[in-house]
Amino acid sequence: MNMRSSWLKETGQTREDTRLTQIGATTPANTVEAHSGILPGSYEGLHRLSGFWLGNKDAMTGTLHGGRAVIQGPGGQGVYPVALTSPIDLPFAPGDAQYGRIDLVVIRIYDGLYDASNRYDAVAEVVQGVPGPTPAPPAVPAAGLPLFEVTVPAGASAGNGGINWGTALKDRRTTVVSVGGILPAVGEVRRGAYPGQYQDSTDGTLQRWDERDWVSYPRAIGGIAPAGAITNGSYVGQYRDTAGGVLQRWNGTVWQPAAPYPAYVENRDGGSTTSLTYTPTLTGRPPAPLAITFTAPPSGKVLLAYGNSAMIERNGTGQQFTSVRVTQGATLVQDATDEFAAKAAGANHTSVSTQLLLANLQPGTAYTITAVHRVKDATQPGWFDHVFIRVDAMA
Structure with a gap:
């Protein structure tokens, strides 16, 4: 018989059975049970997992190739090691006349000490699914290891197209290794059994x-x-x-x-205003206000620097102010005030700037700084050019 097992039959276990199946590979599922799965490996080291590959022999027959695995029995049955030493053929029943179905290829343990089978065998078999408009695979039998789902189309038979082996298979195989080994993950991602366990993920990343x-x-x-x-x-x-x-x-x-690197924004176009209250809009400059959004650092503190080139038009006896308005979404965090403004006066071009420490911000939250302007005398427009805002994160 091609499928071998050990510590299963009441009598008849040979030394060869024992040598082939004592594989020493159990990945813990808990303190007393192990995960069922297949030992990794392939010819020439080309693939993570080649054991128990399902190929096609003909329209309605698959060929299951060799491999070694362990299967955890329910409850206190323990772990069954199995080995398939040469390929075996698995026939599939013809398709339903109306609906497709999904069959499940499994390795199954029959142990008469725990089930009603009166058998002591490890076998590969096809568990037939139920046909339907949206078919689902059948449940995995107790003491069973799922290998492949196989879609059987409606009306499939040896003389009527059979199974489309190129698209019919869904690989359900998983791997196991000995305790302390690095698991080459295949298929289902299982939770770990203990902190410090390692696996090589499906994308090639070593994980702990x-x-x-x-x-x-x-x-x-x-x-x-x-x-x-x-x-x-x-x-x-x-x-x-x-x-x-x-x-x-x-x-x-x-x-x-x-x-954190400085956040910076500027507008080199000049514009004017006669507003006595702070406004972000300047006549002669694009209507969009000059603003910058930044994310508050872990300290919750940033240093703001802002200013502009300024000149009072006409007789040059007025004053003008550039300040900032701080918002978080629709919430006003700090309004513009003359106290924190960059101030200029006179008819000559003047470059003015100031700095402001902004604290008590919520780390990781986005805030927006908007430059706003006003003049002291509405009859004397203020000219604002090359307005800038810079934000530096503070420790």
Whole structure:
């Protein structure tokens, strides 16, 4: 018989059975049970998993190729090691006249000490699904290891097209390794069994189980995750590179520049106003206000610098003021005041600027700074040119 097992039959286990199936590979599912799965490996080392591959022999017959696996029995049955040493053929029943169905190829353990089969065998078999408009695969039998789902079209038969082997298969195989081994992940992503367990993920990233999630290797050791490797951080203080080459730090909610660079905006077009109250609009300049949005750093403090080139028109005896308005969404955080304004007076061109420490911001929250202007005398328009705003994060 091609399918071998050990510690299953009441009598008749041979030394060859034992040699072939004592594989020593169990990935823990808990303290007393193991995951069912297939030992990884392939000819020439070309693939993660080649064991128990299902190919096609003819229109309605598949060929299951060799491999080794372990199957966890229900309850206290323990783990059954099995080995298929040469290919076997698996026939599929003809398709239903009206609907397609999904069959399941499994390796199944029959153990008469625990079930009503009165058998002691490890077998590969096809569990036939139920035809329907939207068919679903059948349940995996107790002490069974799923290998492939196979879609059987309506009316399929040896003389009527049969199974489309190119599209009919869905691979359900999973891998197992010994305790402490690095699992080459295939198929279903299982939760880890213990902190410090490692797996090689399907995208080729080495990962470590951290009690809740599989954490990619550069994150687990405090290294800098490569650009595109992760979306959300795993812990506060984690670093990642970006496609633009900016080093970022995870603050628990969002990614922020690790070394925040200044945010800066300017408008080199001049404009004037006669408004006695602060306004973001200047006549002669594009109507859009000069504004900048930034994300508050972990300290919640930024240093604002703002100003412009200024001149009072006409007789030059008036005064003009440039200040800023701070908003968070639709909420006004700080309104413009003369106290924090860059002030100018006279008919000569003058460059004026000032600085303002803005504190008590919510880290990781976006704020908007808008430049606003006014004059002291409405009869003497103020001219504002090359207006700028700069925001520097503070520690």
